[in-house]
Amino acid sequence: MSEISALPRIRELDAYVPGLSIAEIQQKYGLSQVIKMASNENPLGASPLAQEAARRHAPSLFRYPQGGNPRLVRALADLHAVDSRRVAVGNGSDEIIDLLIRMLAEPGKHSLACFEPCFSIYPIQGRIAGVKVRRCPLEKDFSFDFDALLRLVDQSTRLVFVTTPDNPSGYCPPRGAVADLAGRLADIAPDCLLVVDEAYMDFAEDEAGASLLASGALPDNAVFLRTFSKSWGLAGLRLGYGVLPPALAEYFWRARLPFSVNILAEEAGLAALADTAFRRATLDAVRRGRATLRDGLTALGCTVWPSAANFLLFRLPPDAGSAKGCFEALLRRGIIIRPLNSYNLPEHLRVSVGDAGENAAFLAAMREILAAPEARRA
Incomplete structure (x- = not known):
């Protein structure tokens, strides 16, 4: 039986690349807890009123x-x-x-x-x-x-x-x-x-x-x-x-x-x-968290680009090893950020703004990774 083939423009297509999920990182590294800062999601979750509406209309x-x-x-x-x-x-x-x-x-x-x-x-x-x-x-x-x-x-x-x-x-x-x-x-x-x-x-x-x-x-x-x-x-x-x-x-x-x-x-x-209260809290959390991450990454010697969004684009210090090595070191510590190979930016990384605890955990992990000799060889 002959194979049914898609149109040439579909066969040549590169699919959209989503961020890694919490479940797949938990399974791969045997972790009980994972922080996801890869997909620009709301750091406070979903509105309580929205959650209640979904339950009420189920x-x-x-x-x-x-x-x-x-x-x-x-x-x-x-x-x-x-x-x-x-x-x-x-x-x-x-x-x-x-x-x-x-x-x-x-x-x-x-x-x-x-x-x-x-x-x-x-x-x-x-x-x-x-x-x-x-x-x-x-x-x-x-x-x-x-x-x-x-x-x-x-x-x-x-x-x-x-x-x-x-x-x-x-x-x-x-x-x-x-x-x-x-x-x-x-x-x-x-x-x-x-x-x-x-x-x-x-x-x-x-x-x-x-x-x-x-x-x-x-x-x-x-x-x-x-x-x-x-x-x-x-x-x-x-x-x-x-x-x-x-x-x-x-x-x-x-x-x-x-x-x-x-x-x-x-x-x-x-x-x-x-x-409206939840949305105000979200915007406040993102703006404060964005400043915290910007200042923290800058203090570690990273190049951080100005951002008006709920994420930051950054590059590691010149002697800090590869973006890929840093990304994988974060994964082993249960923190997911976004590598940018699909954007043709292999030496850049993107981190979503998390809540206060997630932002602190990410910056602590970055300090540990950048201080480790193996990070510079990655």
């Missing part, structure tokens, strides 16, 4: 959710002071990214542009859709060269992706620069959509000053993405949303799979939005 699991998730849409429209006709919700913001590409770009005809490195879902979903992916290298300090990005745009380009704050560096460009990019893009390619992924924006010290979405001045050619996976603490329920131009949002609802946002995700999302 008996309704046999029911389909309400089509279009209108209560959640209205709540998000209120949160961002936008017309509810602009709001789209999905099974994580990944679903919205995938649908935007498939809605706007024809296979073999159109292109998208993004930076390199960037969140890998943009190029992965572009290639799955048969769309040419054009990449613009980041500057050496991980900032954005918008002039260079725009040089990749022509009449075939239907989407340009920008993440702010960026992943994996945490770099956050000035709000005015993003607005200027939208204006210039409209002049160069009127049919091209700017997708501004603000998944980490609420961790910025001044969200209102950094976010174009928060400013209320929304360009007609721009989409803004947010997620419940980070500050809202609902990564396991897969819930994201976007603020789109109204006409594009209407097409989104036509194209989205029915009921892709399940009952528990919707109810937990609504409860999380209402739990």
Whole structure:
């Protein structure tokens, strides 16, 4: 019997690489406790109100959710002071990214542009859709060269992706620069959509000053993405949303799979939005923890890049051995951070902000590893 083969563009694809799980590290190293600081999850867990909502609505699991998730849409429209006709919700913001590409770009005809490195879902979903992916290298300090990005745009380009704050560096460009990019893009390619992924924006010290979405001045050619996976603490329920131009949002609802946002995700999302105390505590914990990790790593001689997100990009001191050796030494101590080989940054590491105890344990382990002779030979 002949083997059924996928399309060539699928066979050539590199899959998304997730962070290691607690369970696999416990099993591999025989550890009873593991600290995970690899996937930019909420250091305080999930909102108590969201957890209670999920328990309360569990008996309704046999029911389909309400089509279009209108209560959640209205709540998000209120949160961002936008017309509810602009709001789209999905099974994580990944679903919205995938649908935007498939809605706007024809296979073999159109292109998208993004930076390199960037969140890998943009190029992965572009290639799955048969769309040419054009990449613009980041500057050496991980900032954005918008002039260079725009040089990749022509009449075939239907989407340009920008993440702010960026992943994996945490770099956050000035709000005015993003607005200027939208204006210039409209002049160069009127049919091209700017997708501004603000998944980490609420961790910025001044969200209102950094976010174009928060400013209320929304360009007609721009989409803004947010997620419940980070500050809202609902990564396991897969819930994201976007603020789109109204006409594009209407097409989104036509194209989205029915009921892709399940009952528990919707109810937990609504409860999380209402739990303002938990969210304030989360933002405070992340901002304080980010400063603690930055100062601690810097004191150890590491190079640490400025971050407006809930993670830090860093590089070891010159004589401290390899990033891979440090990563594995942390694993043996029951601490998971993120190696960045999949971002083509093999000598860099990324650590998510944990709670106070996790941050202290990570820094203590780093001090031990960097002081050990074997670390320098790794």
